[in-house]
Amino acid sequence: MPTPSVTSRGPSAPDGTWLERWEPENDAFWRNGGASLAWRTLTITTLCLTMAFMSWFLVSALVVRLPQIGFKFSPTELFWLAAMPGLAGGTLRLVHMFLTPMVGTRHVVSLSTLSLLLPLVGWFYVVQDISTPYWVLMVLAFLAGLGGGNFSSFMPSTSLFFPKRLQGTALAIQAGIGNFGVSIVQFVTPWVISFPLLAGATWMGTSQTMVKGGVTSQVWLQNAPAVMIPLVAVFGITAWLLLKSVPVKANFAEQFDIFRSRHTWSMTSLYIMTFGAFSGLSATFPLLIKQIYGQFPGAPDPLAWAFWGPLVGSASRVVAGPLSDKLGGARVTHWAGLGMLGAALWVTTLTQPSGLESFPMFVAGMLTLFFFAGVGNASTFKQMPMLFPPRQAGGVIGFTAAIAAYGPFLFGMLFAWSFAQFKAATPVFWGLAAFFAFNVALNWWMYARRGAANPC
Known part of the structure; x- marks a missing residue:
């Protein structure tokens, strides 16, 4: 029986982790098992990434409820709590960016996913005790950033599994669906905390008394992390059992060669514009609604509206992936940047309202900003x-994902400063508009214009 040619064999992993070879640009290899393994890897990694984003943004969903159940924190302290996962996520991404070529997809995805149990279990307990010191909450908010760190190893892993012609689609599917974790946690939290999750189970804890607008009700904040714990455990174990690692390896020092290219720095700026804005506004949107419109009679519940932002941004990211494969990434980035610029200028007119009549327009402006940020992502x-x-x-x-992941921290600090100094968020949105304009010009000159040296 003849030995199969090297061009027709599919992937195999004799040691259980590292594949012998991986040639996604080879059509025969892709047809003979490569495609099925790549899509399986994408599915599992995306599920794990969704849980990572849910864990990362859990604090943004809980922070608006903490004062209502008795925690005594100032607005600045609340913005710091909302910002801390962003600080951790960005910092941990700087570590994660090196991991995939060093230890492989299987170990990175499974172990990083299981690490999310640390903040989830911690938040399960601390929200039940209003005497918990502020520093403990800050530590747990930092640990929530473990979920943010995962992105910078999961996404490079996925880019290795797919041919270039499908990378825009694959990366958009993974990041877009993963980003849905932000809106899921912000949407599900108000509902799941409203009833006892397992009636009669004493180990699930007791309710907290929430006072909102003079109305008293019972809530179970611990339910928000509790529903995520078993899913994280199952997905982490599944990743360990089913994932393999592409044989593209490099040590820590070898990977520093990317910093010699000017494209690394230009793409970092562009991704800060898109994902930095998406993540930063996702983390602060609930508090923005509360600070800008919360003082009016009949003020809207921030969590009833805030989840729409990351939902719209995530959906547009999924749709824009195949569009970028078809039209070219630089052209789509150009129009996304112009859309973000227009939306930011629109929002500046709605951040110092005299009543609730402008709230629908404020939400519309923010959703437009989220939409174009998702496209640019x-x-x-x-x-x-x-x-x-x-x-x-x-x-x-x-690397670009790591720097952009500081968005929640940076935006939290900017809004905290802006409200402290000017009693408004307007200066921040003017600054964003200027930054967006710079990046539109940068992308047009380097990549999108006719005759650009590196059209992409």
Whole structure:
């Protein structure tokens, strides 16, 4: 019986973790098992990434309820709590960006997912005790950033599994669905905390008394992390059992070669514009609604509206992936940046209201900003694999994602400063508009204009 040719064999992993070979650009290899393994990996990793984003943004969903159940925190302290997962997420992404070529997809995805149990179990207990010191909550808010860190190893891993012609689609699906974790946790939390999750189970804890608008009710804040704990455990174990690792390896020092390219820095700026804005506004949107419109009679519940922002941004990211594969990432990024610029200027007219009549327009302006940020998230991730070879592209994806993940921390600090100094969020949105305009010009000159040296 003849030995199969090297061009027709599919992938195999004799040691249980590392594949012998991986050639996604080889059509025969892709048909003979490569495609099925890539899509399986994408499915499992995306489920794990969704739980990571839910864990990362859990604090943003809980922080608006803490004063209502008796925690005594100032608005600045609340913004710090909302910002801390962003600080951790960005910092941990700087570590994660190196991990996939060093230890492989299987170990990174499974162990990183299981690490989410630390903040989830911690938050399960502390929300039941209003005497918990502020520093303990800050530590747990930082640990929630473990979920944010995962992105910078999961996404480079996915970029290695797919051919260039499908990378825009694959990365948009994974990041877009993963980003849905933000809106899921902000949407589900108000509902799941409203009833005892397991009636009669004393280990689930007791209710807290919430006072909102003079109305008293019973809530179970611990339910929000509780529903996530078993899912995290199951997905983490599944990743360990079913995932493999692509044989693209590099040590820590070798991966620093990406910093010699000007494209690393330009793409970092573009991704800060898109994902930095998405993540930063996702984390602070509930508090923005509370601070800007919460003083009026009949003020809206922030969590009844805030989840729409990340939902819209996540959905547009999924749709914009195939569009970027078809039209080119730079062209889509150009129009996304212009859309973000227009939306930011629109919002500046709605941040110092005299009543609730402008609230629908404020939400519309913010959702427009989220929509174009999601589109730009997808298109920039199409640009990077076109500018770099596979291993370097993974590193650049990880690095840009790491820096942009400081969005929740940076936005939290900016809004805290703006409200303290000017009693309004308007200066922040003017600053964002200027930053968006700079990046539109940068992307047009380097990648989108006719005759650009590196069209992508």
